[in-house]
Structures are given as structure tokens and as C-alpha cells.
Amino acid sequence: MMRALHVLESLAAGGIETTFLNALRAWRLEEPWAAHDVLAFAGGALEDAYRACADSVAVTAAPRDLERAVLQPYDVIDFLFDRCAYRLLPFVVGHAPAAVVYGKGYDLGGRVRANHGLAWQPDESLLWGADAATFTTSGLASGYDAPPERVEVLGKAASVERFLSLPPPDAWTPPRIVCVANLHALKRLGDLVVAVSRLRGELPGVRVRFVGADHTGEGERLRGAAREAGVEDACEIVGFHADVAGDLAEARVFALPSGCEGVPTAMLEAMAAARPVVVTDVGHIRSVVDDGVEGFLVAPGDVGALADRLRTLLVDPVRARAMGAAARARARGHDVRTVARRLRSVLERAAAGASRRGAA
16 A cells, blocks of 8 residues: 655645645545655644544644654655745755656636746746646646646646535525625625625615725725625625525625635535526636636626626526536536545656656
């Protein structure tokens, strides 16, 4: 059995951290094919869950401890964050016999490149030094200079299975919009408040629910904006929910007016719940949403278009249901178990290649 080390920036409840935790859970349901150790620079809310799934978990940011950890007899070391790769990948290539896999998802570097076109040269250097490089989408991969024979596009992964059984919206579903996102200025959540104020005259029952952690005080700013727009009673700010199935079940539409994204996990969960989406055309959201099919795409900051597309879905339950069905079908292909099988194949091939080099 091979031995793999997976290196994460933290064990916080973030997109990449949660997605990889679900990959570990999926692997546990298979016949054992590797021992999976996890090395994280910082702990977080998911630490207990990681300890339940991994063979071992180490949390440290001390340079000597990190270097000792990667020098253990691993067959493959899998870097899941750019900061981790910047810190340790060159050391591993120079000192450890393990194969190296560099995973490029929509971490900070990936989001900046996807949304703003900023090419950070060290990424290319690390990609060329790795035995294999994985990308979340082909759009992300196309933005990097990497050896084509070492590149694998895994697809955006989300744990969507539990959302597939939620009943689709119908004429009895209230005219509620749900937005699942951390409350941050980059998400442009105030645009939804303005959109609701514009819809209020035609749809007096319209509501928007914001679900997400607030680490920056953005929630208070949103409340102030809602008061100023006269829609405070129509804007719910409910905080972080570990399970958003109930929030989705009570909504007719999912909306995300963000100015910067990769491929949002929450959006895929909403699609799996058969909710049509109204989202901004940023990052590589187009890789999973076709405008007018699974929902609508609008330009960031275009509040008029945002309100118009929301109105379309809120007043036409038949169209909302049809788009929701298309969204559910699209989301099925992004189930984390499918993507985990692809990642397993990459890790096994990289380890086998390193083993052949060692034997030679």
C-alpha cells in the first residue's frame, strides 16, 4: 500500500479544505489503497473530522517540523494550496524521494489569475518542478504554463449527494432568494439588497436570506443598507450554517453577485438542490452554468440585470422549475466521489513514475 501526504494551509471550514475532507471520506468507503497522512500549517473547525478520516494529522507551522514531516518515507506528497507549495515544494524536490503533485484549485492565486489575469510567475516554476499538476477546471489550466503531459483536469468537486433528494421549487415555494457566501466586500452582497428593493413593489413578499460567516463586520453594513433601502424586513442575515439544505429548501432561487470567484461550492450545492441560479459571470462559473439553461449570468455590479433575472424566476415557477432541473442534472457530474477517483489515479501514477526513477 502506498503512503501519501496531503499538505493543506489550514483545517478551517473553507472550500478546498471541506472538499478534500469529503474526498478522504469517499476513499474510506473503498478498499484501502493508500495510507493518508495530513499536514496542515494551522488547525481549524474541521480538525476533528480530519482526524477521523486520515491515518494521521499533524498541525504545525514551524519550519523544522515541516521539513522533518515531508522527509518521511512517502510515495507521494500532494500540495493542495499555493502557500504550502511555495514553502515546501522546492525543499521536497531537492531532498525527498517522494513524487510531488501540485493541486491548483481556486485558492488565492487561482482566483486572482481567473478574475484579474495576474500571472504570478512562481506558480509556473512549481508546476514544472512537480511530477503532476491537477486543476479544478480546464479554464484554470489554460491560464498556466505547465507541461501538458503532467496536467490533469479533475473538475470542480462538491458533496452534492444529500441535496439531490430535496424537492424542487414549485408554485408554493415562497419568493425567497438565498445567498450562501461568507460576508465579505468582494462578494458584493449589497447588490442583492438593492435588487430586492427594486423588486419589492411588484413582489411584496420577496425575501433574501444571507447565509455565511461574518469575519469582517460586513453583516452590519448590509443591515444598514437594508434599512436605508427600506427593506430591512426583507433581508435576513442568519450567519454560518454547517448544513444549508434547509435554507435551500425554503428558497426558489440561489443568487451570488460576487466580484471574485472560482467555481463556488455553494452554487453547486444549490444546483444539486434543483434551484436555478443567478450569478455573476466571474472566475470560471461558466464552466458549470450556461446562461439561460441552469440559471442566468450577469455582469458584476449590474444591479438592473440582477433584479431583472431574479424577477424572471420569481414570477415564473414553471421556468424556475425547468432551470432547476437542468441545474440538478449539471451538478450530478461534480459529485466529490467522481472527482476523488480521478485524483486517486493521478496520485498513483505519480508515485509509480517516481518509483521507476528510483529503480533506474
